[in-house]
Amino acid sequence: MSDYNFYGINLPPAINTGPCFLTGDDIVTSTNPLGNSGDVVYIKISDTQGVVAVVQEGDTRGKFDKHIYSNVPNSFNPLLAYGFDVQNTLLHSYVSSYRIENNAGLAFYSESYRPYKSSFDYKLIADNKTRFFNGDVKTLISTTWTVFKDSCNDIAYLVSFSGDSFVTFNNKFKSSLDFNIATR
Numbered sequence: 425m426s427d428y429n430f431y432g433i434n435l436p437p438a439i440n441t442g443p444c445f446l447t448g449d450d451i452v453t454s455t456n457p458l459g460n461s462g463d464v465v466y467i468k469i470s471d472t473q474g475v476v477a478v479v480q481e482g483d484t485r486g487k488f489d490k491h492i493y494s495n496v497p498n499s500f501n502p503l504l505a506y507g508f509d510v511q512n513t514l515l516h517s518y519v520s521s522y523r524i525e526n527n528a529g530l531a532f533y534s535e536s537y538r539p540y541k542s543s544f545d546y547k548l549i550a551d552n553k554t555r556f557f558n559g560d561v562k563t564l565i566s567t568t569w570t571v572f573k574d575s576c577n578d579i580a581y582l583v584s585f586s587g588d589s590f591v592t593f594n595n596k597f598k599s600s601l602d603f604n605i606a607t608r
């Protein structure tokens with residue numbers, strides 16, 4: 425298995441995390457277990473905020489990317505949480521590198537150009553290489569709940585395919601795969 429993998433399932437199991445607390449810049453700790461070490465958990469904090477974490481040793485701690493999942497409150501009771509068992513939900517492991525594209529949007533007050541609202545959108549771009557469409561790529565882009573895990577940095581992202589068209593020759597195509605990173 426590679427260091428960069430996609431995991432997913434159409435109906436992930438719900439997890440009862442109990443109350444959660446921010447115990448470091450990039451560590452969320454729950455009162456109940458989040459899963460096994462290395463698993464991925466999506467925690468919905470509110471209607472407008474969520475966090476995706478990689479379960480650490482001790483099974484009640486999760487590490488997240490503090491640059492993508494920013495402003496996690498010091499304590500919260502999740503609306504829901506879903507777990508991704510990395511032993512049983514592997515969708516695609518043929519990724520040798522990835523990039524994150526950052527898009528910033530600002531809304532200004534008239535011509536004074538004082539920003540009153542900022543928004544950030546993120547896109548994960550998996551490397552440009554030859555892949556087989558029918559099989560793991562088709563399954564990857566059509567699975568309802570998908571996460572991307574970077575095992576080197578112990579971070580993960582909830583992603584959804586942003587759409588594309590593929591021209592295949594003998595079921596093969598060469599292209600990068602672009603995914604929107606969900607922050608809610």
